[in-house]
Amino acid sequence: MINLGMASLRLYAGLVGCRVGWGRICSKGTRDYNPKQMAIREKVFNTIISCFKRHGAENIDTPVFELKETLTGKYGEDSKLIYDLKDQGGELLSLRYDLTVPFARYLAMNKVTNIKRYHIAKVYRRDNPAMTRGRYREFYQCDFDIAGQYDPMIPDAECLKIVHEILSELELGDFRIKVNDRRILDGMFAVCGVPDDKFRTICSTVDKLDKMSWEDVRSEMVKEKGLSEEAADQIGQYVSLQGGMDLAERLLQDAKMSQSKQACAGLTDMKQLFSYLQLFQVTDKVVFDLSLARGLDYYTGVIYEAILTQTGPVPVAAAQNGAGEKAEEGVSVGSVAGGGRYDGLVGMFDPKGRKVPCVGVSIGIERVFSIMEQKASAEKVRTTETQVMVASAQKNLLEERLRLTAELWNAGIKAEVMYKKNPKLLSQLQHCEDSGIPLVAILGEQELKDGVVKLRTVHSREEIDVSRAKLVEEIKRRTSDV
Amino acid sequence: MINLGMASLRLYAGLVGCRVGWGRICSKGTRDYNPKQMAIREKVFNTIISCFKRHGAENIDTPVFELKETLTGKYGEDSKLIYDLKDQGGELLSLRYDLTVPFARYLAMNKVTNIKRYHIAKVYRRDNPAMTRGRYREFYQCDFDIAGQYDPMIPDAECLKIVHEILSELELGDFRIKVNDRRILDGMFAVCGVPDDKFRTICSTVDKLDKMSWEDVRSEMVKEKGLSEEAADQIGQYVSLQGGMDLAERLLQDAKMSQSKQACAGLTDMKQLFSYLQLFQVTDKVVFDLSLARGLDYYTGVIYEAILTQTGPVPVAAAQNGAGEKAEEGVSVGSVAGGGRYDGLVGMFDPKGRKVPCVGVSIGIERVFSIMEQKASAEKVRTTETQVMVASAQKNLLEERLRLTAELWNAGIKAEVMYKKNPKLLSQLQHCEDSGIPLVAILGEQELKDGVVKLRTVHSREEIDVSRAKLVEEIKRRTSDV
Numbered sequence: 001m002i003n004l005g006m007a008s009l010r011l012y013a014g015l016v017g018c019r020v021g022w023g024r025i026c027s028k029g030t031r032d033y034n035p036k037q038m039a040i041r042e043k044v045f046n047t048i049i050s051c052f053k054r055h056g057a058e059n060i061d062t063p064v065f066e067l068k069e070t071l072t073g074k075y076g077e078d079s080k081l082i083y084d085l086k087d088q089g090g091e092l093l094s095l096r097y098d099l100t101v102p103f104a105r106y107l108a109m110n111k112v113t114n115i116k117r118y119h120i121a122k123v124y125r126r127d128n129p130a131m132t133r134g135r136y137r138e139f140y141q142c143d144f145d146i147a148g149q150y151d152p153m154i155p156d157a158e159c160l161k162i163v164h165e166i167l168s169e170l171e172l173g174d175f176r177i178k179v180n181d182r183r184i185l186d187g188m189f190a191v192c193g194v195p196d197d198k199f200r201t202i203c204s205t206v207d208k209l210d211k212m213s214w215e216d217v218r219s220e221m222v223k224e225k226g227l228s229e230e231a232a233d234q235i236g237q238y239v240s241l242q243g244g245m246d247l248a249e250r251l252l253q254d255a256k257m258s259q260s261k262q263a264c265a266g267l268t269d270m271k272q273l274f275s276y277l278q279l280f281q282v283t284d285k286v287v288f289d290l291s292l293a294r295g296l297d298y299y300t301g302v303i304y305e306a307i308l309t310q311t312g313p314v315p316v317a318a319a320q321n322g323a324g325e326k327a328e329e330g331v332s333v334g335s336v337a338g339g340g341r342y343d344g345l346v347g348m349f350d351p352k353g354r355k356v357p358c359v360g361v362s363i364g365i366e367r368v369f370s371i372m373e374q375k376a377s378a379e380k381v382r383t384t385e386t387q388v389m390v391a392s393a394q395k396n397l398l399e400e401r402l403r404l405t406a407e408l409w410n411a412g413i414k415a416e417v418m419y420k421k422n423p424k425l426l427s428q429l430q431h432c433e434d435s436g437i438p439l440v441a442i443l444g445e446q447e448l449k450d451g452v453v454k455l456r457t458v459h460s461r462e463e464i465d466v467s468r469a470k471l472v473e474e475i476k477r478r479t480s481d482v
Numbered sequence: 483m484i485n486l487g488m489a490s491l492r493l494y495a496g497l498v499g500c501r502v503g504w505g506r507i508c509s510k511g512t513r514d515y516n517p518k519q520m521a522i523r524e525k526v527f528n529t530i531i532s533c534f535k536r537h538g539a540e541n542i543d544t545p546v547f548e549l550k551e552t553l554t555g556k557y558g559e560d561s562k563l564i565y566d567l568k569d570q571g572g573e574l575l576s577l578r579y580d581l582t583v584p585f586a587r588y589l590a591m592n593k594v595t596n597i598k599r600y601h602i603a604k605v606y607r608r609d610n611p612a613m614t615r616g617r618y619r620e621f622y623q624c625d626f627d628i629a630g631q632y633d634p635m636i637p638d639a640e641c642l643k644i645v646h647e648i649l650s651e652l653e654l655g656d657f658r659i660k661v662n663d664r665r666i667l668d669g670m671f672a673v674c675g676v677p678d679d680k681f682r683t684i685c686s687t688v689d690k691l692d693k694m695s696w697e698d699v700r701s702e703m704v705k706e707k708g709l710s711e712e713a714a715d716q717i718g719q720y721v722s723l724q725g726g727m728d729l730a731e732r733l734l735q736d737a738k739m740s741q742s743k744q745a746c747a748g749l750t751d752m753k754q755l756f757s758y759l760q761l762f763q764v765t766d767k768v769v770f771d772l773s774l775a776r777g778l779d780y781y782t783g784v785i786y787e788a789i790l791t792q793t794g795p796v797p798v799a800a801a802q803n804g805a806g807e808k809a810e811e812g813v814s815v816g817s818v819a820g821g822g823r824y825d826g827l828v829g830m831f832d833p834k835g836r837k838v839p840c841v842g843v844s845i846g847i848e849r850v851f852s853i854m855e856q857k858a859s860a861e862k863v864r865t866t867e868t869q870v871m872v873a874s875a876q877k878n879l880l881e882e883r884l885r886l887t888a889e890l891w892n893a894g895i896k897a898e899v900m901y902k903k904n905p906k907l908l909s910q911l912q913h914c915e916d917s918g919i920p921l922v923a924i925l926g927e928q929e930l931k932d933g934v935v936k937l938r939t940v941h942s943r944e945e946i947d948v949s950r951a952k953l954v955e956e957i958k959r960r961t962s963d964v
Binding site: 026027028030031032033034035038039041042053054055056057058059060061062063064065066067083084085086087088090091093095105106109110115117122124126138146148150151154155157158161165276279280281383384385386398399402403406409410412413414415416419420421 | 508509510512513514515516517520521523524535536537538539540541542543544545546547548549565566567568569570572573575577587588591592597599604606608620628630632633636637639640643647757758761762763865866867868880881884885888891892894895896897898901902903
């Protein structure tokens with residue numbers, strides 16, 4: 001927040017179009033994407049989709065709304081943020097809150113017992129929008145999930161590998177992936193003397209450790225949630241621990257922790273996870289962190305969250321994302337991905353309660369967009385792919401321009417022509433400069449007589465005559481690297 | 483309807499997953515897309531987006547909901563089909579009904595006076611779903627629009643050229659593009675003696691001519707809408723006319739029609755339009771048809787609609803689309819695209835009423851999906867792009883498989899590995915057969931010792947040893963045409 005400089009402010013002015021003076025005609029907490037933002041978005045999506053496809057994922061899509069009851073009881077306290085549709089005399093419907101619950105509903109409904117799929121779509125949260133911090137009510141999630149009964153931690157490790165690949169390729173600066181396990185958390189609470197019925201509420205307090213000091217967290221546990229000081233202090237010792245496979249081994253030997261069967265199961269799997277992460281060569285970025293809690297009700301095993309560690313020019317302010325639920329609550333660290341294992345969710349939708357184990361990850365793309373937009377704010381980003389502008393310097397050549405343009409379209413060339421009968425050559429050239437069109441095909445009386453076109457390279461202003469028959473080939477040759 | 487055969491029934495069973503036995507957990511009139519449907523959808527979108535980009539279009543996106551008042555008064559009688567969100571203590575919101583009104587709102591809000599953009603997104607209509615006929619409550623629209631003050635009919639002609647290109651490339655069978663003009667319709671009504679205040683309602687009756695006989699339409703005009711028999715018969719003579727530039731010329735000479743200034747303006751533009759369409763070489767498919775009316779309130783000039791004329795195996799039943807409003811009302815002809823000129827819509831959102839002339843087209847993609855799905859129902863459609871499966875014939879090689887898989891991922895190869903410690907070779911090969919993976923990289927003790935991988939071609943079962951160092955190159959070489 002504090003570091004919010006002018007560069008960031010400029011960025012936000014671009015982002016929050018819907019707010020400035022137009023509250024009247026645009027809904028709160030949403031935004032339009034203009035062509036420049038769409039060009040950046042397309043690039044980011046291409047990187048992410050390429051990664052998902054590289055890992056053999058299929059693609060699915062689900063409707064933007066679900067039956068209200070499908071979403072009920074899946075998000076804990078956050079359920080109040082669900083958008084409901086008006087009852088117009090039919091079913092009670094709600095806009096999807098994430099892509100995980102619709103995925104589980106899809107698996108149960110279609111009796112799919114194993115699939116590796118990705119799903120990129122918008123989700124909706126009736127949250128207090130903070131668009132200056134990149135928090136919207138409509139935002140994208142990019143989810144990758146693996147469903148099926150497999151040997152432990154292999155798909156889980158692949159999810160982390162995917163986060164590593166995507167964050168590396170997007171070049172967002174350095175990052176860390178924190179890992180923990182719901183079973184380790186629950187075991188820890190048990191051995192620290194937290195009563196069973198307080199696990200959830202204490203867990204959600206621990207979840208705030210990334211934005212509150214330990215003293216404040218401790219105070220909330222003791223004063224607001226009625227935990228004993230002794231239990232709180234024991235928790236404090238554990239949640240300060242960070243490490244790798246070594247830490248999992250140490251905790252398996254820990255006098256207290258080893259008394260919890262649950263914790264031991266989680267720790268054994270954590271060791272296994274790290275051994276696979278070593279094979280995948282991603283342990284440089286992964287930290288086993290006992291303070292990672294994550295809010296959602298449906299996680300049952302390993303959980304993880306990726307944060308950007310770079311504190312430089314990246315705006316702390318744009319801290320929203322569509323992945324980490326934490327981030328939704330207004331974090332200052334940059335959570336850009338999150339996920340975990342949820343082995344019970346699909347069974348909730350199956351009439352016979354048949355379970356399908358799942359693990360997945362969600363990339364928090366809104367924050368990534370914000371960073372990429374800021375990076376691109378100084379650069380010129382092309383918003384079209386037009387290769388050539390069909391122009392003329394003389395009057396009364398509209399028909400010839402249209403004829404040539406159609407020839408180029410039919411040959412697969414990306415071409416534009418001005419919708420004026422007699423445009424000025426200068427305004428035609430200016431349009432090329434403005435929108436980055438590299439070539440101009442100029443027609444004149446003489447060229448028509450000679451059966452040629454004057455092909456002009458915009459940046460060098462060099463012009464050569466090309467015969468009509470060879471024009472397509474020449475344009476392709478010159479733009480093959482564009 | 484009548485021709486609905488078994489092939490079609492099979493198709494619909496695939497489409498209407500949400501209905502069969504699962505009404506409980508999936509909302510009415512919506513559908514999930516499974517991986518095969520998504521693969522087809524991706525292919526169709528790529529064709530359409532390539533065309534839009536070839537014509538120099540930029541891309542924008544808007545939120546799925548708008549302020550309710552933004553949509554009010556834009557859709558005539560169809561406004562009752564708008565989905566409203568529940569009032570949860572904020573603004574009154576509605577799901578978008580099309581992409582045209584949000585586009586106009588975007589232009590006014592951002593003071594954009596000229597742009598050529600495409601927008602592909604889902605829209606929502608609380609219609610009576612008829613999923614067996616491909617009519618959904620959530621469906622895609624693919625819109626291309628040109629906004630700006632230009633010389634008459636040049637952008638309009640480009641929109642028709644685009645419809646021609648897309649329908650040709652999608653290979654959906656033969657098609658026709660009907661063209662008319664709101665001013666010609668209004669002029670025709672005037673000279674036929676329709677009272678001014680009945681233009682709209684008579685227009686909406688004429689709009690039914692593609693699914694009702696002239697007798698029924700005449701009867702509705704006379705008996706329900708109180709038009710004189712004489713006026714109805716005069717209309718009847720005009721709306722039976724079809725032609726090209728020649729028809730426009732003839733009507734300009736027509737004793738009655740030529741009395742209407744509006745009609746003359748429309749007819750003069752129609753002649754101009756056809757002259758551009760000749761340059762674009764698309765007149766073979768375009769028909770000037772005086773019975774084309776189109777329902778929406780916002781059209782002010784040229785209007786058009788594309789229909790598939792093939793009556794063969796293409797299911798009449800899947801007649802829904804997202805473009806032609808007619809089709810929404812349950813048509814038997816295959817309307818697959820529609821649009822027109824709307825010069826007044828942007829001004830409705832501008833505080834000072836500043837107008838931005840616009841013309842655009844919407845491709846009705848749901849019907850296209852249905853046809854492509856049916857075409858593909860017999861074929862095997864790949865739902866992943868995986869190039870190689872990393873497998874082993876022997877036990878205890880999980881770690882080696884994971885290590886090699888990560889090497890391939892890091893080299894940009896699309897690779898899969900089974901999430902089992904000791905999978906059977908047969909089940910690994912079976913997965914390749916099932917999902918069309920062309921290559922298998924098989925590891926064994928001997929291969930590891932020799933520093934090679936056995937590379938198997940799935941379809942020929944041929945195997946050769948490739949050194950680890952050359953594996954990536956060899957996989958790329960063998961899959962370069964995949």
